[in-house]
Amino acid sequence: MKLSIEQQPTQEGAYPQGEGNIEKNSDFEITGDFQRFNACNDIFARAQWDPRIHTAKAMNWFYSMLGLKVKYKSTDGYTQKDYALRNAGWVVANLMMERSAHLNRHDGFLDDIRGYMKEDGNKVPVASEEEISLQIKKAGKLFGADIVGITKIDLRWHYTHKFDAKTLSEKPNELSEELTNCIVIGTSMEYDVVQTYPSALAGTAPALGYSRDVFILQSLSQFIRNMGYKAVSSLNDSAQAIPYAIQAGLAEYGRNGLAITKDYGPRVRFGKIFTNLPLLHDVPQKFGVKEFCEICSKCADACPAKAIPFGMPTDQTHNQSNIKGIKKWTVDGEKCFSIWANQGTECGICVRVCPYNKSNDTWKDRAYFRFFRWLASTRGKRLALWLDDFLGFGVRKAPHLWWKEKEIKY
Numbered sequence: 244m245k246l247s248i249e250q251q252p253t254q255e256g257a258y259p260q261g262e263g264n265i266e267k268n269s270d271f272e273i274t275g276d277f278q279r280f281n282a283c284n285d286i287f288a289r290a291q292w293d294p295r296i297h298t299a300k301a302m303n304w305f306y307s308m309l310g311l312k313v314k315y316k317s318t319d320g321y322t323q324k325d326y327a328l329r330n331a332g333w334v335v336a337n338l339m340m341e342r343s344a345h346l347n348r349h350d351g352f353l354d355d356i357r358g359y360m361k362e363d364g365n366k367v368p369v370a371s372e373e374e375i376s377l378q379i380k381k382a383g384k385l386f387g388a389d390i391v392g393i394t395k396i397d398l399r400w401h402y403t404h405k406f407d408a409k410t411l412s413e414k415p416n417e418l419s420e421e422l423t424n425c426i427v428i429g430t431s432m433e434y435d436v437v438q439t440y441p442s443a444l445a446g447t448a449p450a451l452g453y454s455r456d457v458f459i460l461q462s463l464s465q466f467i468r469n470m471g472y473k474a475v476s477s478l479n480d481s482a483q484a485i486p487y488a489i490q491a492g493l494a495e496y497g498r499n500g501l502a503i504t505k506d507y508g509p510r511v512r513f514g515k516i517f518t519n520l521p522l523l524h525d526v527p528q529k530f531g532v533k534e535f536c537e538i539c540s541k542c543a544d545a546c547p548a549k550a551i552p553f554g555m556p557t558d559q560t561h562n563q564s565n566i567k568g569i570k571k572w573t574v575d576g577e578k579c580f581s582i583w584a585n586q587g588t589e590c591g592i593c594v595r596v597c598p599y600n601k602s603n604d605t606w607k608d609r610a611y612f613r614f615f616r617w618l619a620s621t622r623g624k625r626l627a628l629w630l631d632d633f634l635g636f637g638v639r640k641a642p643h644l645w646w647k648e649k650e651i652k653y
């Protein structure tokens with residue numbers, strides 16, 4: 244049935260506590276009224292069916308990713324050249340999404356990414372879960388992932404329903420019971436492009452992240468199928484990436500509602516592969532993000548939408564676009580998306596200003612990042628925060644300067 248304000252997405256009742264390891268060594272606190280999330284409540288789905296979000300500006304934001312109805316400006320960072328680069332970054336992800344349009348699917352965004360070839364009829368024997376896990380991580384990095392982690396399937400993070408963009412209704416989100424493990428891959432977004440947030444130029448970073456993820460996911464999942472096991476690739480569809488990234492030991496959770504990774508901070512895009520390949524599970528890693536976020540509010544201070552909370556984590560939600568029953572910092576997606584729709588491209592300020600967003604291009608960058616992480620995890624965290632301001636981190640780079648730089652880093 245078509246969704247509307249009267250015909251709201253289905254909400255499940257309380258969901259039993261899973262057996263995932265997120266509680267064991269992370270700061271996610273699942274409360275008794277936890278409910279799995281319905282993807283129809285995702286702000287990008289609501290922008291299509293919910294008249295409170297579905298505005299001409301919101302739709303133009305979608306169209307602009309496909310190079311349609313783009314409103315070029317003379318403002319630095321929003322020119323035709325800036326959008327030209329951003330939309331070129333989207334090409335591979337868009338191709339993957341559009342190839343299934345005749346099946347009423349949006350692979351990678353609303354539906355899992357259909358595999359290229361089926362699994363081989365013959366299974367490569369797995370003598371050691373430890374060894375095959377290492378080989379999967381090696382293959383993931385070979386295909387281009389910056390970080391790879393492994394955890395077990397935890398249905399709490401899987402959507403109760405998917406969104407059908409053609410009929411503006413919900414549809415089942417099914418996962419074969421055979422699939423027991425989840426491989427999480429992360430690709431970093433270029434530091435110097437992220438520094439130009441907010442701008443259309445900066446939008447190239449996530450666009451490229453999605454396109455790279457599609458390539459890596461499809462290659463790695465095909466590697467698993469070629470070994471005779473099942474593997475389903477998932478980008479933004481099917482399940483929430485952030486709790487899976489935390490469970491797979493790749494990140495901690497930050498005030499800005501993002502997964503903060505050790506080596507790339509918040510500038511990482513994640514993808515997942517659900518598989519029945521026997522694998523060894525990683526455990527959540529802590530390196531002091533929550534404690535640092537407690538004394539830092541740079542993202543909340545800088546957010547133009549006032550969408551990021553101050554204070555300590557709570558289980559308060561802002562609207563139906565938030566998952567219920569987790570004590571954490573929760574971002575108001577409605578407020579955030581209104582900024583994106585108004586400016587015609589992503590905002591991303593909360594990524595740029597985060598002190599964990601540091602370059603690791605050179606050995607000096609990496610050495611300072613290591614020093615910052617260490618200091619931020621000690622009683623000197625206020626000094627780390629002060630140093631961040633003193634040294635000028637997080638300041639926006641004018642997009643035209645990025646275009647003018649002679650050095651090519653990539």
Ligand code: SF4
Pocket residue numbers: 542545546547548549550551574578579580582589590591592593594
């Ligand atoms: S993307 Fe911008 S508007 Fe959205 S939460 Fe981050 S800083 Fe706020």
Ligand code: SF4
Pocket residue numbers: 497498499500535536537539540541542543596597598599
């Ligand atoms: S800007 Fe500060 S408070 Fe926000 S996520 Fe980063 S470290 Fe945490």
